Amino acid sequence: MQQKKEIINKLRSSNLRPTKQRILIAKKLFDRKETFHFTAETLNKEINRKGQNKISLATIYNTVEAFKRAGHIREILTNNCKSYYDTNIKSHHHFYDPDSKKLTDIDYQEVIMKKIPNPPKGKKIKDLEVVISLQKK
Amino acid sequence: MQQKKEIINKLRSSNLRPTKQRILIAKKLFDRKETFHFTAETLNKEINRKGQNKISLATIYNTVEAFKRAGHIREILTNNCKSYYDTNIKSHHHFYDPDSKKLTDIDYQEVIMKKIPNPPKGKKIKDLEVVISLQKK
DNA sequence: TCCTAGTTTAGAATAATTATAAACTAGAAA
DNA sequence: TTTCTAGTTTATAATTATTCTAAACTAGGA
Ligand SMILES: [Mn+2]
Ligand SMILES: [Mn+2]
Ligand SMILES: [Zn+2]
Ligand SMILES: [Zn+2]
DSSP, X not given: OOOHHHHHHHHHHTTXXXXXXXXXXXXXXXXXXXXXXXEHHXXXXXXXXXXXXXXXXXXXXXXXXXXXXXXXXXXXXXXXXXXXXXXXXXXXXXXXXXXXXXXXXXXXGGXXXXXXXXXXXXXXXXXXXXXXXXXXX | OOOHHHHHXXXXXXXXXXOHHHHHHHHHHHSSSSOOEEOHHHHHHHHHGGGSSOOOHHHHHHHHHHHHHTTSSEEXXXXXXXXXXXXXXXXXXXXXXXXXXXXXXXXXXXXXXXXOOOOOTTEEEEEEEEEEEEEEO
């Protein structure tokens, strides 16, 4: 839950002018209890449904890219030619249900590794992501 | 390492006529020691470099799709709008190096989980994939 | 050798994303 | 408050990845 003031601060703090469009998109993304997994297309539909608001698709793309650069959202791994984003910027894992094509968050501490390989020399581990694919029982 | 005969059998067994083009692509994909991670674009470059061979891009796409359906290759998760494929069809994990944008295989048994969450009701786990992102030390 | 279903191909079509450049606006300064 | 301008939005064009189309080709059984 984020008030308009908080949203404006969030934008200001990342050098993004709090325009009408960015505030509206930020509300849609961040003013919710659950993590939101979305694509440019789904976000555009959410925003521009019923002709209530009107934000151009170019602005949707620009804003998503700006929010990503600012670290307010992160891009997630998928297997189709469409970029997916996640409002949960903490390290965490996912269930993936191929039937609904939906991701569900798994808290980082819900997965504990007993053994992982050493990184190649000269490299260290930045992040570790687990995707658990599901199927009907 | 796969002989031409083996490759032809592999194609026949999945109801794919062993055409000149498919044999050539299969050799490029499967006649190598290490796993090959590729996109339609990189495969096309490998095949059609120096005008030695000439296989149309449409055939590259058709063949990759056919090999995927037959289970000879698998598609892997990425974060950009380009399909990546893997000649290693066993369940396994990856290191991802954002600098070189290259994946490296990790054997399934190199990763052992101490704790994973229960799947949502009505669902069971089909697969579990780990991607370990790297950075410079 | 003939026949035909399956395959390849160039090119068109589509889908996702990014670039362009003109109009608009937030907000600092006058 | 008004002015000014860099930053932003927008329609639209361009680009990139992929899929479709339909004509030409070919593997391989009859
Ligand atoms: Mn795909
Ligand atoms: Mn991307
Ligand atoms: Zn998530
Ligand atoms: Zn692999």
